[in-house]
Amino acid sequence: MVRPADMLVVDISLVNLRFDGRRLVPRDPGGPAFVLAGLPPQHVVEQAVLAGSTPPPGPVKAIICGPTTLAFSLPADVDGLELSLEALLDWERLVPLTVPVGLQNPDAPGSTFFQGVPRSVIEFPARLLITYDEPVDWLSRPEPHESDGRTALWHARLHGTQDGDVLLRAFAAVGDRGPLLVDGPLTAGNLDDLVTLTSRAELVVPGDGPIDVPSAPLHVEQFMVTPLGASVHLHGVWEAPHEDDKTRYLMAGRPFPELEAYDHIAGLGRDQYVRVVTRGRLTTGHRASHVREFRRVFVARPNDGIVAYLQQEDRIIVKQPEVQYGQGTGFTFAGREMPFGSLRITDRTTPLIQPPSTTQRDETDPRKPLRDRDAFWVRLLGTGADHQFTLIGTDCEGRTVSFQMPLVFVPDGLVDPEPQLAALFAEVPGRMTCQLGGQVMAMAQPPADAPGSTSHAVSTLTFGLGSIARNAGEQDRHVVGRPYVRAATVHVPAVEEFLPNAGDVQVKFNGTYLQQTMEKHPAGAYLQLENPIPLALGTEQAGGVASPKTVLKLITAQAGVVPDLYKTDAAGAVVGALDVKDIREAFGGAKLLGTIPLDKFLPAIPDDQLGALRQLGDEQIEAILRAPDGLLPAPVLRVRDLVDGQGKELRYVWKTKLGERPDPGAGESLLPVIMDNAMLTLDARTVRSQDAVDKSMVQGKLTDFALDFADIARVHISELTFTAGAGKKPDITASGLELTFVNDLEFINTLRSALPADVFGAGAYVDVTAHDIRAGYKFALPALEIGVFRLANVSLTAELVIPFEGDDGVSFRFSVSEREHPFNVTVSLLGGGGYFSMLVGTRGVLQIEGAIEFGGAAALNIGVARGGVSIMAGIRFTLRKGENGEPDTVSLSGYLHCSGFLCVLGIVTVSVEFYLELTYEKHGHQSVVRGKGTLTVSVRIAFFSKSVTLELERSFSGAPGDPTFAECVPLEPYWREYCEAYAPQPHG
Structure with missing residues (x-):
C-alpha cells in the first residue's frame, strides 16, 4: 500500500x-x-x-x-x-x-x-x-x-x-x-x-x-x-x-x-x-x-x-586508577621483577586518540580493515604519537616516583593477546623506556638491617610485559597486568666510588635474585650491570708488579659492587665458583709485569670460599695478608667512611697463588714466565676526600718466580716488592735474583765467576720512571796482560726492563762490550776484537748482534826506506725482529782488509789498500747476497800526489716469493711418498 x-x-x-x-x-x-x-x-x-x-x-x-x-x-x-x-x-x-x-x-x-x-x-x-x-x-x-x-x-x-x-x-x-x-x-x-x-x-x-x-x-x-x-x-x-x-x-x-x-x-x-x-x-x-x-x-x-x-x-x-602488584599476583618470580608495589594512573580520560582501524592494518593487505577485538597502542589523533600516560609508582619502601609511559589497550574480547602484544612491543625499540630524571626509588626489598641500601637515583626504566622466561631457550609470555622492569639506567654510588666518571650505568635484575631471592645469592646481589665495567689499576699505581683488572658486575645491598665469581644453572641457582676458564674471562686483560697475561696463571676459586669473600672485615683481611699461606682468591673491593667523616677510603686487595706456565695454544707463543709456588699480593688504598683530591698508597709483592726468555736466559727473583705513596717516589726492591744462561748460551755461565753475588745489590742501579722500571748493572773488567797476551776494554752489561704499559713487554738485555767500544785481544804481532749483544723479550729473541775481527801487522825501517803492512779479517752478524708487521732482518758479513806502504828517502811514497766484503741479508722472504771490492793505489812524489781507486760491486737477489721446502712438499700425502722414495727396498 x-x-x-x-x-x-x-x-x-x-x-x-x-x-x-x-x-x-x-x-x-x-x-x-x-x-x-x-x-x-x-x-x-x-x-x-x-x-x-x-x-x-x-x-x-x-x-x-x-x-x-x-x-x-x-x-x-x-x-x-x-x-x-x-x-x-x-x-x-x-x-x-x-x-x-x-x-x-x-x-x-x-x-x-x-x-x-x-x-x-x-x-x-x-x-x-x-x-x-x-x-x-x-x-x-x-x-x-x-x-x-x-x-x-x-x-x-x-x-x-x-x-x-x-x-x-x-x-x-x-x-x-x-x-x-x-x-x-x-x-x-x-x-x-x-x-x-x-x-x-x-x-x-x-x-x-x-x-x-x-x-x-x-x-x-x-x-x-x-x-x-x-x-x-x-x-x-x-x-x-x-x-x-x-x-x-x-x-x-x-x-x-x-x-x-x-x-x-x-x-x-x-x-x-x-x-x-x-x-x-x-x-x-x-x-x-x-x-x-x-x-x-x-x-x-x-x-x-x-x-x-x-x-x-x-x-x-x-576505570581502575590503581593496581597492586607483588607476591600472589601472578608474576613468574613472585613480583621481584617489578620493583613497584603499585602503579597509579592519574589520567582519567585521554585526549582524542586514533581509532584502532587507523592505528594498524593487516600487513598482508593494507586495504583490509583491522580485525575486530585487536589490541592497539594508544596514540594521539592527528600526530600519531603515543599518548604518554602519567603514572605514580610506589616502591617497596613506600617511596613514590612519577613518570610517563605509553600503553597498549587490550580489549576483553581478545582471548589470546600474547601474539599481538609480542608484535606490538617489537614495533619500536626503546618504546617502553621511561624517563625518571634521577628520582630515587628502591629497586628491591632491602635487608631488614640495611634500609635504603637498594635505593638508587634512576634515570630510565625499561618495562617489559608478562612472564619472564625461567630457563634459556624459553620465550617470555606477554600477559596483561604483569609489567616488569626489563632494564634500568641508575646511579650506583658504589661504582662511582671506584670510577668517579662512570655516570649512570645500565642494569638489570640478577638471575639468582629473581629465581631465589637476594638472600640465596652468595654475594647478596640483586642487580647486575648490563655492560660489566672493567676496573684496572695501572702498573705504576698497583705495585709495579702487575696491572690488575677485574670486572665490576654485581650490585649488592651491603657489599657494594663486586665481580661476578659465581656459576649458575639454567634455573639461576648458584652451583659453585667459576672454573679456571671463566676466571680467565672475568679477569681477562690483567697484566703481570707490564704485558704478561695474568689470567693465564690464575687458579680456580675454591667453592668453600664463595660466601666468605663478601663477609671479610678489615681485621680478617689483614690477618690473611700476614699469614704466609693466606689467600684472597679473587679481588676484594671495600669502601669505608673515614673516621673524621671527611671522605672515603677505597681498598683493592688481592692475594692469590699463581700456577705454572700453561702450554701455549694454537698460534700463541710461549709465555716467558715460570711460576713455581709464586704468590701475588696487591693492596691498593685510595683516600677520596670531599675536596675531590685522591691520595693513593699501593703495595705490591711478587714472590718466587722466574722469567724465561726464549729458552736462552732465565732470571729467577725470590721477591720483588713495590711501594708507592702520595708525593713519594716509588720504592722498589728485589732480592734473590739469579741470572742463568741455558741451552746454546750455557757457556756464558763461565763468566759468572766475574759477576757480583747479587747483581741488584751495591753497584747496581734501579731507575723508576713514569713508564717503566730499569734494573741492572754495567761494569768493566780490568786489562789482563800475560806475556805476549793482552785482553783489554772488556765490559759486561745486563739490564731488565719492566714496562708499566704498552705492548713492549718485559725485556732482558745482556752484552759483552759494545759495538762502539769492542774488546781488544793481542798476541804478539796478531790481534783483534769484537763484541756481543742479545735482547730477548716476551716475543722471543728481539735482537742479536755480534762481531769478531782478527789479523796481524808488521813494520820495517832500514834508514833510506821504511814501510809497513797489515792484514785484518772479520765476521759480523745481526738479527733484528720486525715490529708492527715488518719482516725480520738477518745480516751476515765477512770482510778482508789489506794495506801497505813504502817510503823512500821521504820523497817517494807508494801506498796500496785492498778491501773485500761479502754480505748476506734477509728481509722476511727476500734474500740478497752482495759482494764489494775496492783497490786504492796512491803515489806521492815531493809535492805531487795522485790516487787511483778501482771499485767492483755485485749483488744477487732471490725471488721474494720463493716457496719453502715445506710449501713445496706438503705433509700429506707427499711427504710420506717423499720419504718412502728414499727408504731401502726389501730384498726378494
Missing part, C-alpha cells in the same frame, strides 16, 4: 484470514489469524570521518539495512476485521508478536516465521535483528493527520504496557550480506556482543553446563518507525562477564563479550549520535574502556552548501 498524502509505504500480508463479503474473518476458526506489516528499511549505516578531518568530496559510503516486519495476531475477543487500510493499520487493537527466547534462525532463510508462527523482526541498526522483550503496543494514526495545512509523516510509535521504557533484545546478527563499513559506528564484534548480552539465550558448554551471562535488554526511550526510517533513542549497560569464562564462551559458540555500554540516537533512519563503549585493560592491568562516539555535524562546503556527516571521536577512560 502506498499513500502519497503521508508517504505511507507498507506491505500487508494476511495469514488465515478471508473476506466473507463484508469483513475479514479467520479461514480456520479454530486456528490463529495474523496480520503482517512489511516496512521499508529503517536504518542507513554511513561512513564516519575522524574528528578534525574534512569529509571526502562527493557522497560518503553507506549501507542500507533490510526491511522490517511487524507481526500481529487477532485478539481472542475479535472475530474479524474490516477490509480497509485504516482497520489494517490500527495496530493498537492487535497483539504484537515477538520472537521466543532462544530462537535465532527462522524456519527458512529470509523468513520471519519461527516454528510456523510469524514474528516481529526489526532490523536496527543495520545487520542487527531485534524484537520485543516484553508486551508492547504500537500507537499510530491509521488516517493521514493534517495540521495547519500540513500533513504529518506517517509513523508508528512503540509503547510499553507499563508506561515505561520499552525493552528490546537482539536475537541474531545478519552475517550473509558482506562486511560492514570499516569506518561505521558498529563493528561485527559489537553486533555479536549485543546478541550475547540481550538475547537472554542460555549458553551451554557441552559437558560443562551453562554460562552465567550478564544479560540485560536494551532500554528504548523512543522507537518510531516511518517510511523514511526509524527515529530511535535506545541505550544499554552491561556488567563485566567473568574473565575465567573466556574459553567457555568459545566452546559455547559465542565470542567473549566486551561491550560495556551502547547508546544510539537516530532520526528517520540516519544516525545522530552513537556511543559504543568496550571493556578492556591497559597493559599495566588497569581496567579501562574504549569509548567511540559518533556525532552528526553540519558544515558549509564550497559548491555543496551545508553538508551533514558523522564525525568519530575515540578516547580511553581509565
